[in-house]
């Protein structure tokens with residue numbers, strides 16, 4: 001396990017993934033009934049952008065730093081920015097929330113936050129960062145076991161983020177398998193898989209095909225590019241595939257994505273959204 005998210009925290013992929021996550025939480029919160037947030041590969045929860053790892057790559061300068069300076073932010077980014085503001089009370093951008101911290105800060109008293117991280121050191125930092133919040137449980141185990149271990153949840157409503165590091169060649173396949181298991185164990189789960197886009201690869205095409213046989217009632221795909229696909233960059237963009245997207249999400253993304261593509265585009269920004277499984 002070489003991957004450490006601290007090198008990448010707040011980059012364009014994080015901004016995209018995390019804004020969508022905040023919208024999933026907001027849309028799920030329209031109903032009073034509690035829900036669980038589950039993070040299979042949770043990371044540290046909180047990142048210091050002035051720390052050694054973030055400083056070495058400077059990836060956040062093309063991500064959250066751009067959003068922080070934007071003067072035309074859509075209201076749909078308010079929840080996301082609210083959390084970042086609370087972490088940076090001096091007005092200067094220094095701390096960046098990972099998915100666990102966003103969920104912890106935005107979820108209600110009746111909800112639960114179930115986090116899993118395998119890296120022992122990062123897992124301990126995650127525990128510390130969650131500040132003994134009684135709604136939060138941190139597991140230090142294998143992320144691929146999470147759907148089987150935790151689903152179905154007692155609440156019968158869940159948002160799950162499947163966000164592995166993509167260090168291993170088979171991780172797209174593992175994601176598709178995790179989606180299948182998730183739907184098999186709790187059909188109504190709102191599960192979001194994040195994946196990197198480097199080029200128009202055969203592996204991605206196979207991934208999409210496998211997802212179409214996941215058994216999910218509905219599956220929305222949304223992708224954000226910061227370079228064109230033929231650019232020899234390590235990360236030209238990223239995508240999210242979301243099962244059972246809450247009503248209203250597609251419309252919100254139609255507002256958010258053009259703005260994000262314009263904000264985060266480097267040599268060439270772009271986005272697309274379609275249904276891998278329509279109702």
Ligand SMILES: C[S@@+](CC[C@H](N)C(=O)[O-])C[C@H]1O[C@@H](n2cnc3c(N)ncnc32)[C@H](O)[C@@H]1O
Nearest residue numbers: 005041042043098099118119142143163164165
């Ligand atoms: C992309 S990062 C997660 C970022 C986080 N979800 C966020 O959005 O803030 C992936 C994390 O998965 C952890 N990891 C790697 N292999 C894992 C495994 N097999 N099971 C669980 N966690 C794993 C890494 O240590 C890393 O912290």
